[in-house]
Amino acid sequence: MTVLIGPSLEDAKELLAAAIRDKRLALLVGSCVVNYVGRAGSVLPEGERVVMLKPDGALLVHQKKKREPVNWNPPGCEASVRLGGKGLQLISKRKRPKEQLLILFKSLELAASFELVDREELHLVGSERDLITLVSNEPSLIEPGFRPLEREKLTKYGMVDLYGVDRDGNGVAIEFKRRRAELASASQLKRYVDELSKKLGKRVRGILVAPSITSSALKLLNENQLEYVRIRKPPTYTFERVVTRERGQKGISEF
Amino acid sequence: MTVLIGPSLEDAKELLAAAIRDKRLALLVGSCVVNYVGRAGSVLPEGERVVMLKPDGALLVHQKKKREPVNWNPPGCEASVRLGGKGLQLISKRKRPKEQLLILFKSLELAASFELVDREELHLVGSERDLITLVSNEPSLIEPGFRPLEREKLTKYGMVDLYGVDRDGNGVAIEFKRRRAELASASQLKRYVDELSKKLGKRVRGILVAPSITSSALKLLNENQLEYVRIRKPPTYTFERVVTRERGQKGISEF
DNA sequence: CAATAGATGTCGTTC
DNA sequence: GAACGACGTCTATTG
Structure with a gap:
């Protein structure tokens, strides 16, 4: 020094x-x-x-x-x-x-x-990655019968955080956000779903998972038959489903 | 001290x-x-x-x-x-x-x-705002006949950097990027154009203006009849138009 | 305060 | 090196 x-x-x-x-x-x-x-x-x-x-x-x-x-x-x-x-x-x-x-x-x-001596690295918890891991290990948090198949699935227009199938065999693309979801996240999900359903030639549902969402982002989801699942942050980790109704009204039902 | x-x-x-x-x-x-x-x-x-x-x-x-x-x-x-x-x-x-x-x-x-004494602020040039100002003052840089009407035009799904009309009276929504445009920027533009054309009930063209663009972003533009105009960074400030052709081929023509 | 998007973003990861 | 997306992003701006 x-x-x-x-x-x-x-x-x-x-x-x-x-x-x-x-x-x-x-x-x-x-x-x-x-x-x-x-x-x-x-x-x-x-x-x-x-x-x-x-x-x-x-x-x-x-x-x-x-x-x-x-x-x-x-x-x-x-x-x-x-x-x-x-x-x-x-x-x-x-x-x-x-x-x-x-x-x-x-x-x-x-x-x-x-001469700074520092061999330590930061240990961080609560990132988006942690959230995806949680859901991958406990898929029923999304909905009963959901089966994850692929993490970070690469499409022509970007990477889907988690891809899987629902109980009816439909494709399911999930986008996770660790904080309030905004327009960009909804756009992102729509982009993936558009591309995947075209490529796979079957119905692909899109689900945005986040602790909260802005009203315009939710509206964009609704208008495109995309879904929103609310996850409460740790240590709670509760999941709720925001049901998409006609005319953009919203309701919340826990399960 | x-x-x-x-x-x-x-x-x-x-x-x-x-x-x-x-x-x-x-x-x-x-x-x-x-x-x-x-x-x-x-x-x-x-x-x-x-x-x-x-x-x-x-x-x-x-x-x-x-x-x-x-x-x-x-x-x-x-x-x-x-x-x-x-x-x-x-x-x-x-x-x-x-x-x-x-x-x-x-x-x-x-x-x-x-006790830091500092009354000065940073003076920065070369931001996106500067680019929009440039084009607002010299609209022909985009194309002959383009007439800017509104900056930061608010839509239901976000703000359009610059909105105007072309020589045929079509709406024109422009999204500017000061650096290489990626998928997110193309998505953003598509979101605005979808919303504006629906709301205004007329054809609205979408133009992405950036110094360069990734190939997948350009493909996304092409597949949605959106356009890309290249602008060289200052001090050059040259504009080129990347023509959108059928089947996603691209060509560059200066004018 | 919420929402939206830019940034000389930076950073990690993957191809 | 290019592309893509997360980030405890931060920051400015606007309603």
């Missing part, structure tokens, strides 16, 4: 150069101008920000608000540092797509580098 | 408490365990990370790789700090949706807080 408080631009340059060379994480706090050109382009006039350069080449510029960096470059980029007449330049280049981020420091409050 | 190098947990707690109280940005580097519960849930065993607490309540936990924080809480959250038997606890709570992030520091290499 190296920490410089209120360093000169020269000293900060040395620290940065060493951090890049030794693949250490660098933190800079100071007044800078930021310039980006690539997929889009941006200018950020001078102000005080926090800059983080990671060993994998990721570069973040954070203002004092927001979760998102105001400017950045993703992992895999090459950083270099240069001392020019206008200040300390930190340049990060990306090959494909070609992008460049230039941070020009006018002054620095802090420059530090760290 | 306050900087503590290798501080005790007690000293770090004081610094953090003051930073929260005075709405200063805090930076912590040290060994910690991170626990999250909310929309999903996660556990991250002990390791060295960088933690950033912003004055707006945003909280970021960064590992040494990736652009994304491994855990976080968005702006608007309430942070508090506590010294327990197991270490220094930094707790961040969100009201809606209810979420909680707990960072438990075992040891610290650095604790610092800053």
